[in-house]
Amino acid sequence: MLTFGLLLNQLSDHLNALIQQFQNAGLILEVNAGSQITNLIDATREAFKDSLNTAESDLTAAQQQAKSGISDLIDQLQTQVVENLTTKLQQIANTLPITNKIPQVTSFSGNVVAPNIAGDIIISIAGNFVYVGEDGYDAQLTLGDFTTPNKIKTTQSLTFQIPHDNFAPSPNSVSYVPFTVTIPYKVTHLGIFHSKETMTFNFVAIVLPPAPGYYILQTSALGDTRQEIPDSCTGLIWDSSDNDDDAVRGANMTDGYQCMTETVSYHFTREEGDQGSDWFDLGNASTATFVGWHFKTEHHGLGTSGKLTVNLNFRKYKNVQQMQTAVGPSTPLLWGDSKVITIDPSATWKITFNQFNGVSKDYSSSDRSNPYLSISSAGNQLTLKVIPQ
Structure with a gap:
């Protein structure tokens, strides 16, 4: 026959199994809440110590109210919802005889x-x-x-x-x-x-x-990335068949690229005449927006006139918007720590929290589900609070 005392024992057994689960998971708030319900069950036993043998079918309204209230608290705890639990405990305690x-x-x-x-x-x-x-x-x-x-x-x-x-x-x-x-x-x-x-x-x-563990902060934001590629400008001609040809030839940069002037070099696909008498190298004439070279070829009535066909090889670059990711160092935490981290307001972020027990979890928004670390985000600031505060 089920009695009021046995019903309380069943509730206590169920509660103890829950508390053990919470202890194994390191859920501090839930363990504390379970301890409060345990003490309520003990107080209920004491309050009804002279009627613990009352059969379940003969429970008084006060006994039924206490049993149902405790059962509801355990059901709530099982869902890991501990808000308002202290208030509900007090309400049930106030209904006990000779409280x-x-x-x-x-x-x-x-x-x-x-x-x-x-x-x-x-x-x-x-x-x-x-x-x-x-x-x-x-x-x-x-x-x-x-x-x-x-x-x-x-x-x-x-x-x-x-x-x-x-x-x-x-x-x-x-x-x-x-x-x-x-x-x-x-x-x-x-x-x-x-x-x-x-x-x-x-x-x-x-x-x-x-110690609770350590965290790693990773941020990602659009930023300028230097894009550098090779290029060439081909078929540039200096021809003094009829007249001297003294000119800078090349090409303008396009698509937002800039010439890396120090990388410009040339080679000939045609070379007639001798350097210093028929043609002259007057140097690199490149700028950030133009790749070119200055040659002079001379016309001779007799003999060989200077004739050059030149290819220019160079590198060019431009800044392009790309997602850039920065990974911070492993930062240790202490119990009671409160850290405020300022980040780029346009950046997305991820915090990896590596706990003392080897569990690792990523967070990318405000989160208070972890029993040891709460994370809140407001504007360009992240606040990390380690429990207990």
Whole structure:
């Protein structure tokens, strides 16, 4: 026969399996959310401790409401949606019997431990702790062999201080260290007598590895690229059959190209006469927009007149718009880092994040899905924030 207590056990088993999956995947937010639901289940057991054997068919409205509420929270967690979960937890906790007496935990923080962030670890727990202000009713945190009472206490919050050396990081993985907080409270008997009871809540410290990993930024944008090609200008003729021929001949650059004047050379396909008497090399006459050479051939009434047919060989270039990709260096990250990167506003970008555990993922737009790194893009700036902040 299914009883209310067994139904809570089934929910707890399902939740523990989910938490284990999230731990294996290193999903910090989901692990913390699962721990909060675990404490809600424990509070529900305590609130209904005298009626845990109630058959499923005979559940009271309050028991049914608590069971359904917890089941809905677990279903929500399974979809990895943790928004508004604390509010829903508090709403369910407020429906439990004698909620003004039994300690309740609604949220907690500070349980994510980053090795590079110095100082003691401060665990803060929010909830309802009616009797914590009385003598002898301090809460106690236990982590392995280490125990400590609350450092600061109010009826709505507890703070504990744990030396950093209680947490040893693993080099390439997230570690999970369980700890408990035991909170005393009063139970009244016969309206006269009081006894001191305790309720223990279970938590997990999430110990990060020494560093989150590193990133590589790649940007791509249109830019001027020098396009350089060989060319020739052929069949240039200097002919002094009738008269001297003293001229610069060549061709203008076209299609936006510019002549690389230092590369111009020539060779003859016809050469009549001797250099220095029948023809003269007066030098390279090329400019950025023109390729040419200056020759002079002389006419002789008797003997050989200068005659040349010349081919010019040269290189030319122009700047063309092409997509240019720049790949930056591998840049290490530290826990708590916040980096602002300015990029060309016309560029597209890609960030490759290589995590401590060997997982690599590319991002090309704002993204907050990674449990260790959030990326936001606004204008020409990228902001990288490493969790925890």
